[in-house]
Amino acid sequence: MSARYGFVIDLDRCTGCGACMVACAAENNVPPAAPRATPRTGLTPMLVRKVSNGMDGIARREVFIPIACMHCGNETPCVSVCPQQAVEVDKATGIVMQMPQRCLGCRYCMTACPYHARYFNWWDPAWPTGMEKSLNPAVAVRMRGVVEKCNMCHGRLHSAMEKAAAAGRREIDPADYVPACAEACPTGAITFGNLADDKDPVSHAAHSPDAFRLLAKLDTEPKVYFKSQQAWVRGLADRESDRPSEVQNG
């Protein structure tokens, strides 16, 4: 039952609405930002970034890129550097799982991640009175001083597995396991499925010629594919050493 869960995100459909970010925060009990938090110290396991093609006026193009953990499959950078194995790759699903209860907060994984997909709890989480009723009981709350990231809504996978077991099935129903971001996306830009399953449309989309992965040259084998018919967007995959770098506002 070895699956490789992954995403295909159609950048031509992403409007930058941010519903995925909100859904992720709600599902994963991400606390409201502390009063002194900045964009660089906030907790956003899913973060939508706005990227432009660097030109002005009529030639200017912009795209929104939702970035979360890429769940790298090859020599996962964060897994190999964590000094106490607080993150591991689940062989059954390919999900890179962070264990905040084992995390020391050394932040080495954060320096290792080239996608900046990991976030540190710089503050103790605090919810305004009454808001704690909106917490998701299926997901543990983290304390300050530990690193967290997208866990591919692992809690939902567990619920799907329990449901299948209750019905006497060994395999989950794919419709039962959809991460919050994919579920919330109003345009259907974020799609989720099993990349190892040939019959899965997501697996098919991942192999389309318009699909690309960020920093493919690093050979981390991310499980998040992006897709765009615009060539300049596909050009964002990697740096080319013969092309001058473009400083963009993320």
Place this chain on the structure above:
Amino acid sequence: MADLVVLDRRFIARGVERSSALRFMFWLVPWVILVGLGIYAAALCLFYGLNQTNMDNRFAFGMWIYLDLGMIALGAGAFFTGFLVYILKQEDLKPILNSAVVVGLICYSGAVAVLMVDVGQPLRAWFTFWHPNTHSMLTEVTFCITCYLFVLILEYLPVLLRNRQLRKVPSFLVFEHQLHKLVPVLAGLGAFLSFFHQGSLGGLYGVLRGRPFAFRQGFAIWPSTFFLFIISAMAVGPSFLILVTATAEAVTGRKLVQSTVFRKLGRISGILLGVYVALKAIDTLVWLNVTSRAVGFAPWDFYAYKPFGSALLFIEILPLGLLPVFLLTLPMTSKRRGWVLCGAALACSGILLNRFVLTVQTLALPTLPFDEYLQYIPSWQEVATFLGVIAYGVILYSLSYRYLPMFGQSKGVDKNVPVG
């Protein structure tokens, strides 16, 4: 008050000259204040969380990690001098051995203290020992530095127990004697541990393939920075010892070691620095033209962002790399104390710059094609904590100098006969 003066004298070895108790107290006062400030800043971070610093999700490592790496490189004099004296039998360096151990103890205990504040959950530090990840360089660093700190404490113990009053307790004196006989074992162990953790600190960055600025090829699992860090640490350790001892001589107004010791340490430092600069030059060329290009980075990409321009690379290799090599090894300059001190200072600065570039510049640079260049200025809490550690070092060194035989000063005629 007079009782304190008598008590103070009682702990100073008989026949040894030390400044008056009052003067010593005045000397300690500013350092104690700094330590107090540092403790306060650290307490704020431990109590309120690391939001007290200016580190963030993109600059996950900041000034503390940079200074940790710097301190550990500078403290390499302890293991290296021990190695030279006990394994390579360079007896003429014996007079500086005790003070080298003190400097090493200060650097390592200070680094560990800062680390305990730097991590988000210090009480979980033992998790690394319980669930070690043998693929991670940081696991290796943790294990080695913890063990080495123990070794340093064990090497410091005989020096401590030789205090005039402590040695009057027979069990202390006999234990000190027996422990001192085993110091060559500790020196060998210290060299073994230091080899690995100095290297692994370089390996911390060298394995980050997500950070092409830091990533290097190497041998087997060890990137080239592993070996470069070891050699640079061995090169800078003796230089830092020279600087610390010269400072102590200036502050106390006494000559503490023969100038031949300085000259020898300087030459060793210079030669190793020369090897290091040569290897680093080769490594830089490979890194810029082969390793980084393979993932789409051209050399100018790393230096396009000011103030981290290519000047930094040239400063590191030439005025702070090659120049001290010449100053410390050429007969014309290596025999003159002033030039040796100058060379030592340049060498230490060069290594500190190297550690800075690898820790801070690595994180400032973009990884994704649409990343921006980042700035980071440490907060006062970070600066205060670090200054507190330096002050702690000065206090420990001062106390050791006043009450312990740091420079082998017996009460005899020859002030430089090594004790024990």
Place this chain on the structure above:
Amino acid sequence: MFPWVDGFHWSPNHIIFLTLFAGVVLTIASTIARAVWRTSTDFQTHRATDMCWQLNFKELPEAERTCRHELAGRVSHRTCPNAFDCRHCAQYAEFAALPARGGALTGGVSFSNELLYHRGHTWVRPEEDGTCTVGLDQLADHMIGHPDSVQLPANGTGIETSGVAWRMTKNGHEISVRAPMDGTVVATGGNADGWYLRVRPTKPGDLRHLLRGAEVSGWLAAELDRLQVQFSSADAPVCMADGGTLMPELMDAMPAADWDAVLDATFLEG
């Protein structure tokens, strides 16, 4: 870390790493253990006293380690290489055969030709019944005067040469008087009796290491010179005085002197 802990793998990587770590920890632990073990053995086999003495002797300045034969005028210059233990000195017989000239002791302190003196300022008088009486010499006695307290060993206690024989306190200073010989205490006296211990020697007749006759005057002269230097202030020149006679109750008479240094040097504390 251990096989039963979650995350353990039997991979070569893991095994090498943990073996090395275990090796390091064992080396550190065994070093501490060996030092502790050897220390406790030293105490059990009664080697500790002699070891402490040897280590403290090395700390004495060269001027305070002068060989008795130089003090006796038999040889021009010699530093003792044996921690004052002439019983184990290979050259003792050779030097002892030379004529002694003695030092220029012109009053100052008196001593007796019938007593044998230890460098720690105690004397020994062999008695007819085979025991020895041990007392404090006049220099030490005049220096301390009336002690505030005396802690004498109980009858039956063993003493070792250059170990601690008895302790005294005076004006807040603790003085450990070094034993001049090996033996067992059979009786104790006190400051008023003029003697402190009566000792049955371990090896009768083994008192070669004690100074006698002309050696004593040379030694005491050197001691008085040392005291003069220690009592004078650091910047005062050495004066050409005639020495005078050492006053009794010196510690009471000169409270401002650096008694820690004087007592340490007098009683060979290092």
